[in-house]
Amino acid sequence: MMFEYRPLHPRFGVEVIGADLSQTIDDSGGAEILEAFETHSVLLFRGPVLDDEQQLAFSRLFGEVQVSFSGNQSGATLFSRQSNIDTATDTLMAPDHRQMKYQEGNRLWHSDSSYRPAGSKCSILSAHETPPSGGDTEFVSLRAAWDDLSEEMKGRCEGLSAMHALSYSRSLTGFKMTPEQEAEAPSAMHPLVWVNSNNGRKNLFIGSHASHVEGWPEGEGRQFLTDLLDRATEPSLIYAHAWRDGDVVVWDNRSVLHRATPFDATRHRRLMQRTTIVGDAVPAL
Ligand code: OGA
Numbered sequence: 001m002m003f004e005y006r007p008l009h010p011r012f013g014v015e016v017i018g019a020d021l022s023q024t025i026d027d028s029g030g031a032e033i034l035e036a037f038e039t040h041s042v043l044l045f046r047g048p049v050l051d052d053e054q055q056l057a058f059s060r061l062f063g064e065v066q067v068s069f070s071g072n073q074s075g076a077t078l079f080s081r082q083s084n085i086d087t088a089t090d091t092l093m094a095p096d097h098r099q100m101k102y103q104e105g106n107r108l109w110h111s112d113s114s115y116r117p118a119g120s121k122c123s124i125l126s127a128h129e130t131p132p133s134g135g136d137t138e139f140v141s142l143r144a145a146w147d148d149l150s151e152e153m154k155g156r157c158e159g160l161s162a163m164h165a166l167s168y169s170r171s172l173t174g175f176k177m178t179p180e181q182e183a184e185a186p187s188a189m190h191p192l193v194w195v196n197s198n199n200g201r202k203n204l205f206i207g208s209h210a211s212h213v214e215g216w217p218e219g220e221g222r223q224f225l226t227d228l229l230d231r232a233t234e235p236s237l238i239y240a241h242a243w244r245d246g247d248v249v250v251w252d253n254r255s256v257l258h259r260a261t262p263f264d265a266t267r268h269r270r271l272m273q274r275t276t277i278v279g280d281a282v283p284a285l
């Protein structure tokens with residue numbers, strides 16, 4: 001092994017120590033990182049802040065970088081900016097700014113791009129400016145959520161599919177998309193139970209984009225998904241990442257959910273840059 005590993009949570013996630021993401025990672029280092037990613041679902045790297053080229057080069061280790069949803073602050077580019085800083089003026093945005101409202105959706109447990117047919121393999125988030133307190137990102141493992149279900153519940157979940165839609169999750173925070181944005185944000189049906197083709201680990205696939213269960217009355221399906229989400233996000237299952245400038249966290253969008261937490265956005269700056277890796281069709285059971 002080239003790197004050292006420190007657990008972040010008893011059920012998932014590791015800090016990778018000894019990898020310098022500002023340099024080219026050689027083939028054996030890259031293979032070790034990919035293996036750790038498939039095994040642990042969340043990887044933390046600490047170091048100096050990466051520039052965009054360095055982040056893109058590291059991201060490509062995981063696959064093809066996806067073009068962002070145009071409603072994002074950085075527009076339809078290879079980056080998705082999570083920030084309370086207005087790029088044009090370099091000042092803090094007011095809480096009622098449309099971009100601040102859009103980002104409220106990040107406060108719900110979600111898997112990035114689960115509303116796309118291919119989903120997303122993983123996201124890579126780098127911290128450029130972090131507030132002195134608050135603004136943690138929280139993670140839960142959907143493998144742990146699956147493992148903790150009773151055999152009876154597992155049986156009920158297998159074979160079901162859920163509809164994921166960005167317009168649905170954004171409606172939960174009262175954000176109204178423009179008709180053009182609605183058209184650009186397709187919905188996608190995904191199996192409720194996924195299996196990792198590298199290691200055979202199963203997980204639930206749920207989150208705030210999931211609106212209902214295919215073939216079930218809408219209310220019943222929504223209640224079922226809400227119950228599963230409540231169990232999956234029970235406090236003892238959460239890893240809360242307290243960011244330092246320069247941190248890079250990679251998470252597996254196929255097997256973890258994440259959410260943003262509040263900070264004093266009217267007083268402190270926060271700037272995070274995300275790259276998102278295109279998913280590949282995940283085999284249904
Ligand atoms: C994201 C996201 C949460 C945060 O970048 O996809 O949900 O804490 N971020 O910024």
Ligand code: MN
Binds near residue numbers: 106110111112258
């Ligand atoms: Mn996200």
